[in-house]
Amino acid sequence: MNKMTLLDVSLIKNLDPFVGMEDTALQDVLDLSDSMHYAKGKMIFREGDQAKCFYLLLDGHIRVVKTSPHGEQIIARVISSGELFGIAKALHRDTYPADAVAAVDCLVLCWSNRHWDKIVNAYPSFASNTNKTVGKRLAETQARVMELATERVEQRVASTIVKLAAQTGKKTNEGILIDFPISRQDVSEMTGTTLHTVSRLMSAWESKGWVKSGRQKITLLESHKLAMVAAGHDKN
């Protein structure tokens, strides 16, 4: 789509999916890609769509969302820059397993799935890095099952915002800001609870001075306190 813009190898050279690849190989792969921009709120692909591309997020944040048979949504994960997404091919799927929505304006590279086998076969470290990514996601998902099965809402919410802060956090003079718009509803969809309960928890933490939050904005002031709550320790 955008073959005119020259994409430089340095854009992707240091990203996890490409470690271990030669510059010439990177250039070859880059030459197969299109670069795309998605405005905040745009849907990049939808659950069940035929998977015709796979993607690399260069800049922004993406929410991966699944919808239950009864219409409730849950956020399966948040993709940050440097991560692959929509890699249905790696899982031998021919449809996407979830919606991908731009949480902010996003810059992505995308490749036609036609190129997948070619790339995977030509560059074993790419294949290997991909497997590693999938393995990590499986482990994370499994960890979430554990949390949902054994922890109370308060712990899950604390743990989720601490993890988000670690993943996407930006230091400000007040504390660590979660660097994309995130509502109470979003947090509830990541933790299996309701926006009401999240709101109550945030209010309680705010009154203790542990967080400072506003409309779609969360700043952690005392992340260690929250980490304690996440771990299920004392609740003072």
Add this chain to the structure above:
Amino acid sequence: MNKMTLLDVSLIKNLDPFVGMEDTALQDVLDLSDSMHYAKGKMIFREGDQAKCFYLLLDGHIRVVKTSPHGEQIIARVISSGELFGIAKALHRDTYPADAVAAVDCLVLCWSNRHWDKIVNAYPSFASNTNKTVGKRLAETQARVMELATERVEQRVASTIVKLAAQTGKKTNEGILIDFPISRQDVSEMTGTTLHTVSRLMSAWESKGWVKSGRQKITLLESHKLAMVAAGHDKN
């Protein structure tokens, strides 16, 4: 360990992990394996152990169990015959992510991880089948997150026993029997609830004639009714 016993290609020829492989290839792979027996209750590997082997279950059932930091256990999945397990290499892990326990006497093949790369490189369809398995497990795990996040206990328990019946069920003249010893506690560890709640649900269903259950034994008489409950429909 058991090179004396001649293992025949027909043992594994039709199993998912090996579809698309030539008989000679299968024989080569088989020649690298050891066959092992694990008595009911034996632990095959433990979470965090250095992963030195990967396994194929030839006969029996295996519980894959994770333990939370606070000691609660949850059953991540149940492995049935024909499935690979302990494939840490496929996920680029060097430790096992969970315990594997023989739910009944089990017959397994195992391979040293030394052989993993060799096998994967020599037999692309094995690599591909493995990716597919991992993809399926990721999807299942994700589905479980959805259930835990959005459904009530009753639905989750119903859904779990229906799925177990589909996976391991054995037709009897009464109905579909889940073909390995499974306690109320086990079910609770698969659904994120307590054995008490499971017991109450089973009692209720038994009094409606939907199931018949005893000590570590569950038979589904009216699985469609349970499937309705699982789907969250009426509760009559």
Add this chain to the structure above:
DNA sequence: ATCGCTAATTGCGATTTCGCAAATAAGAAT
């Protein structure tokens, strides 16, 4: 600056699910 929309807050009663405790039952071992 004002309007309008969406997000957030919070009180309160309703439900769900838990957790304890005590009793019973089913097999396994002797």
Add this chain to the structure above:
DNA sequence: ATTCTTATTTGCGAAATCGCAATTAGCGAT
């Protein structure tokens, strides 16, 4: 057959969380 161990059942009160509803607040668009 008897004893022992482990699984199951069930009542009941407690706790966590939900869900509704009404209000308030923040921010973008006009």
